[in-house]
Amino acid sequence: MEPFDYVIVGAGPAGCVLANRLTEDPAVRVALVEAGPDRNARKAIVRIPLAMVTFMAPALAFLGGPKFMSWFETEPEPGLQGRSIALPRGKGTGGSSNVNGQIFMRGQREDFDGWRDGGCPGWGFDDLLPYFRKLERFELLAEPRSGNHIRFGKRPLSEQIDAAFHGTDGPLNIAPLRSVNPMAHAYLEAAQLAGHELNPDFNGASQNGVGLYTFTQKNGQRVTAEGAYLDPVRHRSNLTIIPDTQVTKVRFEGQTATGVAWKRGGETGTIAARETILATGAFVSPQLLMLSGVGKARELARHGIPLVRDLPGVGENLQDHLDVTLEYRAKSTAPYGISWRALPRNVLHVLDWIIRKRGLFSSTTGEGGGFISTDPKSDRPDIQLFFCTGRANTQAASGFTGHGFLMHICQLRPGSIGRVALKSADPDERPSILYNFFRGESTMDTLRAGIRLARKIMAQKPFAPHLDAEVDPGPEVESDGALDAFIRQSVGTLFHPVGTCAMGQGPEAVVDPQTLRVHGVNGLRVVDASIMPTIVSANTVAATYCLAEKGADLIKQERTARQRAA
Structure with a gap:
């Protein structure tokens, strides 16, 4: 042949x-x-x-x-006290x-x-x-x-997009969320109160700010x-x-x-x-x-x-991105979750998916985003936020029952090779596979600062009707040493190896x-x-x-x- x-x-x-x-x-x-x-x-x-x-x-x-x-795994990582990380x-x-x-x-x-x-x-x-x-x-x-x-x-979101940065006839459809959970709006309001500007398009002229993902x-x-x-x-x-x-x-x-x-x-x-x-x-x-x-x-x-x-x-x-997750228990049923109180709404979500392809099943729960600099001397973002409108989490899910939300803090350029x-x-x-996290030029400083920045957002008034408690790592984990221990114990990757x-x-x-x-x-x-x-x-x-x-x-x-x- x-x-x-x-x-x-x-x-x-x-x-x-x-x-x-x-x-x-x-x-x-x-x-x-x-x-x-x-x-x-x-x-x-x-x-x-x-x-x-x-x-x-x-x-x-x-x-x-x-x-x-297909599953891979790191060797025991010296910077993580010998812990290995699963890599799907x-x-x-x-x-x-x-x-x-x-x-x-x-x-x-x-x-x-x-x-x-x-x-x-x-x-x-x-x-x-x-x-x-x-x-x-x-x-x-x-x-x-x-x-x-x-x-x-x-203004309508579509009016805030600069066409110079986008195509309209390519093979890959890039879409806004079909259904936005109310918690995503609470996140955007809270982030603005914490001093961060709205960004309608992270793929536009500037990545800085908070917004909704596409x-x-x-x-x-x-x-x-x-x-x-x-x-x-x-x-x-x-x-x-x-x-x-x-x-x-x-x-x-x-x-x-x-x-x-x-x-x-x-x-x-x-x-x-x-x-x-x-x-x-x-x-x-x-x-x-x-x-x-x-x-x-x-x-x-x-x-x-x-x-x-x-x-x-x-x-x-x-190289890969480093990621830690803050988990919050909710006192409202606004976040996605499984509970008796949310049963009628979840039945409607099933019907909404079958009939209109909208609702919970059209979401990955990772709805809110943010690109922020933890360095006061630079406006170039070094962390990425993922606000998840439910507790289900590919990295370390605590479960699908009950109601809560997550905040991922991702270090964009960790420095580990x-x-x-x-x-x-x-x-x-x-x-x-060995990442060498927190060795060489890779430190915990950015993630630690990112956690504190994320907590400042979560402490704003729009979350008051919903937030019951931070359950992981918990509000008592506050000092540099305690945060470093939490990071070392729980950090993972965002599965972005390059x-x-x-x-x-x-x-x-x-x-x-x-x-x-x-x-x-x-x-x-x-x-x-x-x-x-x-x-x-x-x-x-x-x-x-x-x-x-x-x-x-x-x-x-x-x-x-x-x-x-x-």
């Missing part, structure tokens, strides 16, 4: 974008290989936004969530967009300009804005009436990478989707990649391709490179893996920013969140979609130039 032009490994957001864009040319043959199941976008547990709280709850495994999950990733076509919180947040101009100035020309904010606009259908501009139900200041949803239902990018083109004859198939290594002839080896159940085989593109994320992409002989020579020799290219940066530079390494040459064995195949030109760089080719080998590229040289100051999926759109353009431009030269 004639080799494919491209074999894409991984059908998460980046892989789905690449499959769509590269097959726009009918002369290009593409194979998309995914370790998990296919055709997930219309399954109820995926499309119902609220169902995302069930994916990591063992008691709700009977709903089918585990088959969409999505599995199946759609990848983590099947299971995430659906918040669509780009990051700060400084993030991307930092990429550009750090050795990645062409990756500044102004370079990437056309791709952010290309990928999105921003519903508040495409359908201004979709935001009429949201009270935001004194989501990868349409008509109240989750929009996944599969639904947005893959389903509309899966009929193309030049696209072959190969699900439930684990790629075990990239095959090389000399220093040229010739395709991949795979296994499925008891079967094994190979796929020949002129180019191989890894899009398996910040844990698996470096693992596959190392299993294939691309990585730090000494480490590969330790596992008996023949060296193809000594590339010491593979698996290094691991970790690594991903092989435990063995067995592709079935999960890699060794950086382990970083693009750049230095000795630790893995990928060429001009082509996304792996340095020193032929026919191999990486296009996923692992190529980010530094983490963005927001949820990472939006930037992943964007870099894949730009990556697809770079690949297509290179192919066109090659054809013209021939």
Whole structure:
């Protein structure tokens, strides 16, 4: 059989974008290989936004969530007194967009300009804005009436959006909440009383302030990478989707990649391709490179893996967002929850979902947001707030019964640098992951300040009718030492790993920013969140979609130039 032009490994957001864009040319043959199941976008547990709280709850495994999950775990973290952190990733076509919180947040101009100035020309904010606009259908501009139900200041929300920052005809629908819990409005009022300005659009000219998040949803239902990018083109004859198939290594002839080896159940085989593109994320992409002989020579020799290219940066530079959660018990039933008092309303929520795709089931509960600086010398936000209108929490849920709310405090640029390494040459064995939290330049100062800032918001008058008590960590946890102990005991990540195949030109760089080719080998590229040289100051999926759109353009431009030269 004639080799494919491209074999894409991984059908998460980046892989789905690449499959769509590269097959726009009918002369290009593409194979998309995914370790998990296919055709997930219309399954109820995926499309119902609220169902995302069930994916990591063992008691709700009977709903089918585990088959969409792939679990990793850190090594015992020295900075957390030896505690390990569970690290879930999505599995199946759609990848983590099947299971995430659906918040669509780009990051700060400084993030991307930092990429550009750090050795990645062409990756500044102004370079990437056309791709952010290309990928999105921003519903508040495409359908201004979709935001009429949201009270935001004194003007309709749709009138406060700057069209220069958004697209209206892209494949990915970005929508406001279909139903806003009253607690989200209380949060916005309280935050203003605490001194924070309203921001109608965190993806506009400025990220600073408090507001309501926008989501990868349409008509109240989750929009996944599969639904947005893959389903509309899966009929193309030049696209072959190969699900439930684990790629075990990239095959090389000399220093040229010739395709991949795979296994499925008891079967094994190979796929020949002129180019191989890894899009398996910040844990698996470096693992596959190392299993294939691309990585730090000494480490590969330790596992008996023949060296193809000594590339010491593979698996290094691991970054993620740090997150702690304050939990509050409510004395009102305004927050979402299960109780006898709320039973009639919850029955109505079920009917509202069935009939109108609104209400509780159209929410992830993470409705209110904020980007705030804890540094009085800087107005660049270093923390992100997530105000959740219920107690269900993917990181550490106390339960679904009763009524309460949560405030997440996320440190946007923690400063910790970790690594991903092989435990063995067995592709079935999960890699060794170490974040090095609170070591090196990573301190607790920002999270500690963020907790105090969040508590100031919660102490404002709009919460008085609702707030009964802070139950975790509790009001007695107030001193620096007590807060540090709480952080060390409870901190987790927001499941935003990046950086382990970083693009750049230095000795630790893995990928060429001009082509996304792996340095020193032929026919191999990486296009996923692992190529980010530094983490963005927001949820990472939006930037992943964007870099894949730009990556697809770079690949297509290179192919066109090659054809013209021939």
